[in-house]
Amino acid sequence: MSELQNPSESSAFDHKAFLANLSSRPGVYQMYDTQGKILYVGKARNLKNRVSSYFRGTGQGTKTRALVSHIHRIEVTVTNSETEALLLEQNLIKAQKPPYNILLRDDKSYPYIFISSNESFPAVRFHRGAKRAKGQYFGPFPSGGAVKESLNLLQKLFRIRQCEDSFFRNRSRPCLQYQIKRCTAPCVGLINESEYANDLRHASMFLEGKNNAVISEIGQRMEQAAAALDFELAAELRDQVSALRQVQEQQYVSGSGGEADVFGCAMDKGLVSIHALFVRGGRVIGSRVYHPKLSLEGSESDVLSAFIAQFYLSSVREVPSTIILPNALEDGAIIEQALSEKTQRRIQLLHNVRGDRAGWQRLAQTNAQNQLLSQLASKQNMAQRFLSLQEVLDMDSPITRMECFDISHSSGEATVASCVVFDANGPLKTDYRRFNIDGITAGDDYAAMQQALERRYTKLKKGEGKLPDLLVIDGGKGQVSQAMKVLESLQITEVQVIGIAKGTTRKAGFEYLVNGLTGHESVMPSDSGALHLLQYIRDEAHRYAIAGHRAARGKARKRSTLEDIAGIGPKRRRELLKYFGSIKEIENASVEEIAKVSTISDKLALEIWSCLHPDS
Structure with missing residues (x-):
């Protein structure tokens, strides 16, 4: 196994290629310069949308333009929610102190939510500073924005007032907050003190993390209202329960305590991505992705064993007491012993974990898979694999566009054919197509393939799209022969046809190719870039066909x-x-x-x- 590799670097940051494969999930992004120094850490509800905003070219401020001009690479960490992204962002800012993050605060300045205890109708308010007033303080929160989001949520869920006392005491009629259902108007007596106290109690329980108890109480009230035929109240309570469910999420970025390094690993088509999360004091304080080079023959366990040993034993690196992996290692006991001897304390390699640690484990694995997909679809890798495929097929001109077809059904029900398109940059999803197949014998894959190809290439022959250089069929000689007949009937001669069929073991790496013109079968080396490209487009066609089939089946069954x-x-x-x-x-x-x-x-x-x- 070679030295650990950082994410691929180039002289200029290719933001278009990066954004094309960026996840739309919540997460944190870290921007680095050419020296590998951190520039900026940010969080996003939608990573793709947020990071894209830096490269629009117009309407950017001086600071943003300066930041973008220094970006050499961007690393992202996908989280389960925006809340987790927010907490992780604060952890990273505090640990790394990026120069473009200017709103750094000391722990003492962290904000709280405050509920006073000496009023008939207490308000829920933002608080920062000394805790002198009598009442409940909830927090600290990682930022003022987090407090404001929580206050807004409390208004929506429990309709607790947040106005100033002077405003509250001088009302003669309800304000706008009552009209938009964000307050119950205690200022003018539209709710009595006991009912308001009950809402306030629920809000306090919610802030203390007792969500299930709150939901249970409101659920019981909902059932009672429905039984009493008060359907309007029942509907309001149902909406309140639904809103509570949405915000009742596991917080994996801040756990109950402990330290660990958590690794996720994803392998496919000759590439591997390992994502590391570093947890200290129960908080994720950082993450990093590695793309070590390896042979295809190595299993995930082999890769992780070599990586973990090199990661900790070949460098002066802090070793936490717990190392969490996605699966067990064959030589895990040996590595544990070596690390324990090096650190003179007990080190554990774990994979079967629960609670917060299971959440960290899933988070690392999700990020490893996302990084691998990004690497597979990167422009540089894709260009090399297109060139390799051109050489294998002995084509005179470069392959600029290829299409792949697949069929999906359940015992002939709701048959769907997929057509996915790749160009030199990877998947061209705007050109993907699905075909609902009908009028054939149930389960006849040959007839389904024929119908899909005829519908697709009849349109392309009429000029309603662009013909590919290469047509890939997921199947053997029978399916390839069907494709050749369709192209021949439409007098399309400029498209080369190949089939990719699974071998006798039906395992990745043992596929064989079928030449459409000669019918000749051949096997490519398992580490061939051309084979990896064909596996990629075949798997994408399979995924797209299954998704379409499930949707069609669900609609048909109603x-x-x-x-x-x-x-x-x-x-x-x-x-x-x-x-x-x-x-x-x-x-x-x-x-x-x-x-x-x-x-x-x-x-x-x-x-x-x-x-x-x-x-x-």
């Missing part, structure tokens, strides 16, 4: 998507819908939230989440 998940019967469906309120809320929930339903195990929660998010 039934709850929960009914298609193994292990989810009527009782569990009722429990899920009762807990979340709707299918949409279940789709928006995390694995951990789904697992909180009494009849749902962790394993089943993961299965439900995966089925509701087929593209993930």
Whole structure:
């Protein structure tokens, strides 16, 4: 295994290639200069949208233009929510002190939420400074923005007043906050003291993290209101429960304590991405991605073993007491012993973890997978693989555009064909197409492929699109022969056709190619860039076909998507819908939230989440 490699660098930052493959999930981005020094740390609800805003070219301030001119590379860390991104951003700013982050604060200046205890109708307010007044202080929060977001949420969920006392005492009629349902207007007596105190108690419980207790109480009131046929109140309480569910998320960026280095690892098509999260005092204080070079024959366990040994034993590096990995290592005991001898204390390599540590583990793995996808689709790797494929196929002119077709169905039901398109920069998703197949014998993949190809290339022959240089068929001689007949009938001769079929083991790396003109079968080396490109486009076509098939099947059956998940019967469906309120809320929930339903195990929660998010 070679030395650890940092993210690929070039003389100028290619923001277009970077943004093309950037995740749209919440997260943190770190900008570095040519010397590898940190410039700026920021958080985003949508990483792709936020980072794109730096490169628009117009309307940027002097500071932003100066920052952008020094960017040499950007690293991102995907989080489960914007809240986690916010906390991680503050941890990184405090630890790294980037020059372009100017709003640095000492711990003593962190803000709080304050509820006084000597008023009939207390307000919930932003507080910073000495805690002299009597009442409850909640915090500290990582920033003033976090407090304001929380106050806004409290207004929306519990309708507690936030106005100044002078304003409150001089009202003769409700203000606008009452009209927009952000206050119950205690200033003019539209709510009595006991009811307001109950809302305030719920708000305090929410700030203390007792979300389940709050939801349980409000849920009981909702059922009572429905039983009393007070459907308007029941609907309001249902919306309140739904809103509470949305903000009841696991906080993996700040845990209960402890220190650990957490690693995620993703491998595919000859590349590997290892993402490290560094946790100290229960907080993620930093992260880094590595792309070590390796041979395709190495397993993930082999790669991690070599990486961990080199990471800690070949350098003067702090070794935490716990190292969390995505899976067990064959020589894990040996590495543990070596690290323990080096540090003169017990070091543990863990993979089967729970709670906060399981959340860190998933976070690292998610980031490793995202980094790998970005690396696979990078312009430099893609150009090399296109060139390699051109040489393997002995094509005279460069391949600038290729298309791949795949078929998906369940025992012939809701057959869907996919067409994905790659150019020299990678996936060209705007040109992807799906075809709902009908009028054929159920399960006849040859007829389905013929129909899809005829529909696609009839349009292209008429000039309604651009013909590819290479047509890739996911299948063997039969499917390739079908494609050749379609192109021949349309008198399309300038498109070369190949098939990629799985070998007898049906494992990645053992595929064989079928030449459309000669029918000749050949096998490429498992570390071939050309093979990796064909695997990439084949897998993308397969993913796109399955997603379309599931959507078509669900629409045709006109039934709850929960009914298609193994292990989810009527009782569990009722429990899920009762807990979340709707299918949409279940789709928006995390694995951990789904697992909180009494009849749902962790394993089943993961299965439900995966089925509701087929593209993930």
